[in-house]
Amino acid sequence: MELEKAIKSRKSVKKFLNEKPDWRDILEAIDAVRYAPMAGNCFNLKFIVVDVLEKIEKIALACQQDFVSQARYLVVVTSDPKILVNCYGEKEGKRYNKQQAGAAIENFLLKITESGLSTCWVGYFAEEQIKRCLKIPDNVDVEAVFPIGYEFGKPLTKKMKIELDAVLRFNDYKTKKMNPEKKINV
Numbered sequence: 001m002e003l004e005k006a007i008k009s010r011k012s013v014k015k016f017l018n019e020k021p022d023w024r025d026i027l028e029a030i031d032a033v034r035y036a037p038m039a040g041n042c043f044n045l046k047f048i049v050v051d052v053l054e055k056i057e058k059i060a061l062a063c064q065q066d067f068v069s070q071a072r073y074l075v076v077v078t079s080d081p082k083i084l085v086n087c088y089g090e091k092e093g094k095r096y097n098k099q100q101a102g103a104a105i106e107n108f109l110l111k112i113t114e115s116g117l118s119t120c121w122v123g124y125f126a127e128e129q130i131k132r133c134l135k136i137p138d139n140v141d142v143e144a145v146f147p148i149g150y151e152f153g154k155p156l157t158k159k160m161k162i163e164l165d166a167v168l169r170f171n172d173y174k175t176k177k178m179n180p181e182k183k184i185n186v
C-alpha cells in the first residue's frame, strides 16, 4: 500500500470479527516502530502483544471500554521516561518521552492499516490495573492500548477531517496566507 493511502485510510475501528489476526502482521507493525525518530537515539518503548483471553478481559475492564474485549490481540505500549529525564532533565525528558511514543505509535498504526488490520488508539485506562496485569514495573508508564482485529461489518466511512486551513500558519501563530499583502497606511 502506498504511504498516502495508508495515511488517509487509517481510522479508529471498534467492532472486530472473531477471526484471529495473523500475529506476523502484528509483529511486522511492531518492527516498524524501530525506525521512528528517538531523542538522542534512546529507544525506551515496549510493545507488549497480549493474546491471553483472561488478560484481554482484565485490560478491557481497566479501560472501561467494552470493545477492547472483542479483540483477539491487544498491543500495550509502555515507555520508560528515566533515560530521557536523566539526559535532558525533567521537563524536556518527559516531553520527548511522549513525543517519541507518539511517533513510534504512528508507524505502528500505518503498518497495521497496510496489512488490512484495524485498531483504535485507547488512551483512557486505569494504569495501575494494566501494570499489575502485565507485570509492568512501577517506573514505567503505560502509553496506550491497541485492540487489534479485522473490521466487522460494512467498513466505516472516514470521519470528517480538520481542514488544512485550520492547521497551517505562516511565520507566526495567526497568519493564514503565505504572502500577506502589505497593508498601506493612508
Ligand SMILES: Cc1cc2nc3c(=O)[nH]c(=O)nc-3n(C[C@H](O)[C@H](O)[C@H](O)COP(=O)(O)O)c2cc1C
Pocket: 010, 011, 012, 013, 065, 120, 121, 122, 123, 124, 125, 159
Ligand atoms: C491520545 C489518544 C487517546 C485516545 N483514546 C481513546 C479512547 O480511550 N477510546 C476511544 O474509543 N478512542 C480513543 N482515541 C481515538 C480517537 O477518538 C480517534 O482517533 C478520533 O476520534 C479520530 O478518529 P479516527 O482515528 O478514525 O481518525 C484516542 C486517540 C488518541 C490520539
